[in-house]
Amino acid sequence: MTNKVLLTFANAAMNKAYVPYSRFQVGAAIETSSGEIYSGCNVENAAYPEGTCAEAGAIAAMVLGGDTQIKHIYVMGKGENLVTPCGGCRQKIREFSSLDTQIHICDENGVRKTLTMEELLPFSFGPENLSPEN
Template sequence: MSKSELNMADNPDALNSKLFELATAAMNRAYVPYSRFPVGAAIEAHSGEIYAGCNVENAAYPEGTCAEAGAIAAMVMGGDTQIKHIYVMGKGDLLVTPCGGCRQKIREFSRADTEIHICDEKGVRKTLTMEALLPFSFGPDNLV
């Protein structure tokens, strides 16, 4: 879904609200029968397209997927490869930040100034840049 389809190209507050809503909806659809810890993610790609994902657990625990990985997979399937913003939504008193593996996955498709918004059901609790979330990271530019 694009920003123009959402009629939000000139309204960043409406876009942020929509990304927050999509992350919430994704969290509410998570498949978490084992941990009972739902997480949702929503991405705005640099193209303006919007993607979402939720965590999906599996009885063979290492075979589950994180919400961020699901949203990134949807983004790549949609033809995009650059994250502009990502909203990560989870419940709890502590910040629900991306796990180490997801930080690296986000890094693959980000720039140092890409914004990662850490949310709970009430709103954005903290916004970090990719550089702050994963300092001194290894990425595609290291392989050039």
């Protein structure tokens, strides 16, 4: 899949975000190992901790679509600073990634920084850390 296609999906998702409280839109687009694309946007709630992140929405769509392996994830937000996944989303991405999965941090102009899963969440805990008995 091309970078431009995934940026388009992330941008479309970002522009659909439901953010009446923070007004901070985030979109995410996932390309899976099978070549499918899934996207998600952040959704806020008046009970603040009950909102969901764009990455979590895209992962839920991916699982619903029958995929479980992230090849690339594009996370898009506006502003001067990089809009990276929060700690919880880093762990969610890790669940469905290899250590060399690429996380692309973007704004509307394109990719600003690319990190591997290992760089984004070093010394992470993943499915392979659990014993087969669990």
